[in-house]
Amino acid sequence: MGCCQYFTPSDGGAESFTVEMPRLTFGRGCLSELGERTKAHGVRRAAVFTDRFLYGSQNMDCVRRSLVTAGIDHEIFDEVRIEPSDTSIMDAARFLADGDFDGLVSLGGGSVLDTAKAAMVYARYPASFSAYFAPPIGDGIAVPGPVLPHIACPTTSGTGSEMTGLSVIRLMEHDTKFVLASRYILPDEALIDPACTDTLPSRVMASTGFDLLSHAIECYTSRAYSHWNKVSSPDARPQIQGANPWSDLHAREALRIADEYLVRGITDSEDREARDNLMWGATLAGMAFGNSGTHLPHAFSYGVTNLMHDVVTDDYPVPSPFVPHGISVILTSPAVFRFTAPGAPERHLEAAACLGADTSDATPGDAGEVVAGRIVHLMRVTGLPNGLQGIGFAAGDVDALAGSAIRQHRAVANAPRETNRDDAASIFRNAMSYW
Numbered sequence: 001m002g003c004c005q006y007f008t009p010s011d012g013g014a015e016s017f018t019v020e021m022p023r024l025t026f027g028r029g030c031l032s033e034l035g036e037r038t039k040a041h042g043v044r045r046a047a048v049f050t051d052r053f054l055y056g057s058q059n060m061d062c063v064r065r066s067l068v069t070a071g072i073d074h075e076i077f078d079e080v081r082i083e084p085s086d087t088s089i090m091d092a093a094r095f096l097a098d099g100d101f102d103g104l105v106s107l108g109g110g111s112v113l114d115t116a117k118a119a120m121v122y123a124r125y126p127a128s129f130s131a132y133f134a135p136p137i138g139d140g141i142a143v144p145g146p147v148l149p150h151i152a153c154p155t156t157s158g159t160g161s162e163m164t165g166l167s168v169i170r171l172m173e174h175d176t177k178f179v180l181a182s183r184y185i186l187p188d189e190a191l192i193d194p195a196c197t198d199t200l201p202s203r204v205m206a207s208t209g210f211d212l213l214s215h216a217i218e219c220y221t222s223r224a225y226s227h228w229n230k231v232s233s234p235d236a237r238p239q240i241q242g243a244n245p246w247s248d249l250h251a252r253e254a255l256r257i258a259d260e261y262l263v264r265g266i267t268d269s270e271d272r273e274a275r276d277n278l279m280w281g282a283t284l285a286g287m288a289f290g291n292s293g294t295h296l297p298h299a300f301s302y303g304v305t306n307l308m309h310d311v312v313t314d315d316y317p318v319p320s321p322f323v324p325h326g327i328s329v330i331l332t333s334p335a336v337f338r339f340t341a342p343g344a345p346e347r348h349l350e351a352a353a354c355l356g357a358d359t360s361d362a363t364p365g366d367a368g369e370v371v372a373g374r375i376v377h378l379m380r381v382t383g384l385p386n387g388l389q390g391i392g393f394a395a396g397d398v399d400a401l402a403g404s405a406i407r408q409h410r411a412v413a414n415a416p417r418e419t420n421r422d423d424a425a426s427i428f429r430n431a432m433s434y435w
């Protein structure tokens with residue numbers, strides 16, 4: 001394995017990396033521990049964040065029962081928007097600021113968890129919305145301090161948001177999403193109950209499964225932490241700090257899980273072994289990219305989500321046009337990895353091997369094709385759209401997509417190869433179709 005060489009110190013480069021993680025409980029039925037675990041944080045009145053579709057679910061019943069049994073007063077906020085925006089975050093922040101809460105429980109997918117994290121920041125530290133985002137769109141002000149104790153309960157096996165200090169939000173005036181990053185928004189606890197995914201439709205399992213797969217490949221192929229500049233103080237060390245031995249460990253196992261269980265979990269809703277393992281894989285990938293960051297597929301997906309104009313997606317109860325996050329990520333990833341592989345060929349080959357590709361005769365020059373080929377195979381057997389044209393994009397959209405993508409400075413710089421606007425346009429052109 002080339003992992004140790006990959007972290008060879010560079011001139012002026014970082015010599016240390018930090019691992020941030022919440023306390024984690026994993027297993028079927030662990031959602032019922034919520035009340036006691038919330039109480040242990042001294043919470044007496046909790047805000048419960050969820051969405052309208054989970055409001056009447058068995059999982060929500062379990063949350064209510066558990067909190068009542070533990071004697072915790074609570075109020076539910078179910079106005080979370082799928083793909084949260086600046087507006088929806090500020091609505092949630094007002095609910096928090098007005099409610100006299102001393103803790104927060106989130107139950108849902110990435111949209112719910114990300115809304116909870118960001119809303120707590122603006123409720124406690126009011127500021128203009130762009131204040132806590134990095135330049136070029138934000139003022140780059142650090143989140144000033146702690147927020148409410150947060151117990152995160154994911155109901156999908158993809159985002160890994162319960163394991164990260166990151167919140168991804170649509171900024172409507174900029175036509176894209178940006179990442180709010182701070183160790184202060186890392187949840188205090190994660191209760192990860194795979195039973196929450198039992199009723200997820202196949203298309204939701206596909207989007208979330210490919211999201212976890214891409215998290216893992218992206219963090220494994222990110223620029224090494226030792227090739228980012230050394231920081232002047234511990235507080236200056238960013239969440240997106242580049243690939244490191246910790247993220248490697250979890251990314252490799254997440255890829256092995258994706259290889260074994262992704263297709264099963266998508267195509268057979270009764271396959272609990274697959275769904276349990278995919279939930280664990282999403283957790284591992286979250287532990288990994290929460291400490292390394294992702295790179296181009298995620299940076300490029302944010303423009304895809306905001307610039308889509310002609311697509312209808314089944315199984316999601318939201319108005320069209322809508323592209324689920326994992327689909328917006330994976331549709332560019334084969335083209336991305338063909339581009340980035342020359343920057344770190346061994347890492348791409350190792351990732352492909354973990355994902356089940358035959359790399360026995362592959363040379364470094366084959367790396368991009370091998371990893372892309374494996375992803376395209378998995379896309380085809382699970383019925384995903386054939387590239388960006390499959391969700392309504394055409395050649396005329398490339399310039400706007402590239403312009404949007406290249407504004408994600410930190411994520412773009414986390415790729416193992418320098419990427420300019422022309423490169424981005426070329427990747428988007430190559431991502432229009434794969435077969």
Ligand SMILES: [Fe+2]
Pocket residue numbers: 159211215298325329
């Ligand atoms: Fe993601």
